[in-house]
Amino acid sequence: MSDVQSRITQLRKELEEHNYRYYTLDQPSISDREFDELLQELQKLEDENPQYFDENSPTQRVGGQVTKNFETVVHKRPMLSLSNTYNREELEDFIRRVKSGLEREEVEFVCELKYDGVAIGITYENGRFTQAVTRGDGSKGDDVSANVRTIRSVPMSLRSSDVPDEFEIRGEIFMPTESFQNMNAQRVDEGLEPFANPRNSASGTLKMQDSSIVASRGLDIFLYFVLTGDKRFNTHYESIEAASNWGFKTPDPKKRYIETARSADEIFDFINYWDEHRRNLPFEIDGIVIKVNRYADQEVLGYTAKSPRWAIAYKFKAEKVRTQLKEVTYQVGRTGAITPVANLEPVLLAGTIVKRASLHNKDQIEKLNLHDYDYVFVEKGGEIIPKIVGVDEEARTSESTPIQYITHCPECDTELVREEGEAQHYCPNDITCPPQQRGKVEHFISRKAMDIDGLGSETVNLLFDKGLINNAADLYELTADDLLPLDRFAEKSVDRMLTGIEASKEIPFERFLFALGIRYVGETVAKKLAKSFKNLEALQSASLEQLIEVDEIGERIASSLVSYFQDDKSLELVNRFKSFGLQTEMIEAEGSTDRLAGSTFVVSGVFENYEREELKKLIELNGGKVASSVSGKTTYLVAGEGMGPSKRAKAEKLGVQIIDEGDFNELIGK
């Protein structure tokens, strides 16, 4: 190693250490000035010797990298959310469920703060930061690595060699209250709209293209979940202690940020303490998370589709304020559903300025007995949109009259309908009512539906305005000649959009079905329907009875489907989609076998004929398991080009069979 190189290495190490002491331990040992001098020395050496560039270098903490499009990354394990409880009984029910699930009375829990930020999953390979991905929809998120590198309390290299070769750690990125206030003060100075709350600003900041802005925003992190892929820990608490030793910012038991508990009383002691003291914290929390401590117990309890059965969130009581109703307006959704909205005299509620609240439907308005200019009580619970929970009838003036619900669509003036047993009014004009037309296309192209790259709501609106489309099928007839004359449409973006539209023809049938936006046919229902009917023709000709026979499809969904497929306009649309070659048949996970059943694979390095992710999918398709690091449980290590020597050494030591791409092909009979 040259002198320069070793000085660079040494400086990086020292600076990383000072970052750790300052941002993670809150115990700096040198002055800011001394720190800056070391950083400048490193910066100079790096500038003069670009061959030693390292994206994990402390010089990169200030950002500078610009990410135009965040890449979508599939989570190795889904990022779940937690179910919520709001009172002692509900929490006691949870404890009872846990005990009965484990068939045991003594269970150890861990109580933690519920940080109000955004979830992140960070991967480390050979002790170095490699990737940070947002939660996204839970199964895939955005690669925001460049932005996360600027968060000083996220270690770029770990402080222990006893870490798995490759592992993921999850936690919450948040904006401390002080950073939030500073940022908003600055925004107001610059004549910009302030951010509503620290949570929104953390998530907005994390999605910024310019990482140097992210670096200046003062984001922070707490880690709460270690996924090592091996069995090195017996309990969650142990894993958090280890993560702390590895250099991560984890909750400090001395500050009572984390605690074990063995009974409802002990859990409530923690909850009550924080309900009282949470306002003194330098960051916002919206509740407490309670987790079963032992991994073996967690495994027994398992998961529902959305959340673990071994953990739950306790949400603090919502705050309530009083304000005056200015006006009720009506929104028309993509399915024509009408939502009344209360426009309020702006009021501060739990750190957010509230101007609007949802009123849900006509019954709700009647139930509240809402009158013009009433004083109302507004509450913010778990949901994002605040709700009106009551009316201050005493403050009502005698001339005020009850709110009259509209009879005609505010957008197209068609008479509204309300079907029997339904709470919502609808505008039946789904063909020419503007928000319905546009909303349907916006839904069609959305991420969970056709996920069309290069096309967003703004463009959809522009295409409508220019008369280029009237519905989603029209998208498939757009040409470069249509688009190029439009403002801000360069060749590149036109190309991207048309390629995106073309690529959407390969989107699986169940997502296409969801994309159609048939009333009550959400993602899960679409999947169920695709699975049972296999193709569009069969679904189209299914009778009400046949539809109801499908698990979890009730009469409401069934009749919505029948009337959709009886409608000439929908049929025309569907036929056009078919003629463009969209997927109207269910493709079963083709080629699935159990050839690899019982074997666990670790995949490492670069392969000639496969992307690494592809190889992992193939393993799962053939019934095998994929692990992230080599352990005693590993059956095969699939070694590609450039695999680290430590992985090989470990596999050899543990007697794990090391195979190459060719051997793997043989295993799956290829």
Ligand code: IVH
């Ligand atoms: S554990 C599988 N612990 O709350 C369990 N989550 O709705 C994963 N959160 O998405 C979550 N503080 O973003 C856990 N101490 C904590 C947390 C926490 C905040 C967030 C997290 C999650 C959401 C749950």
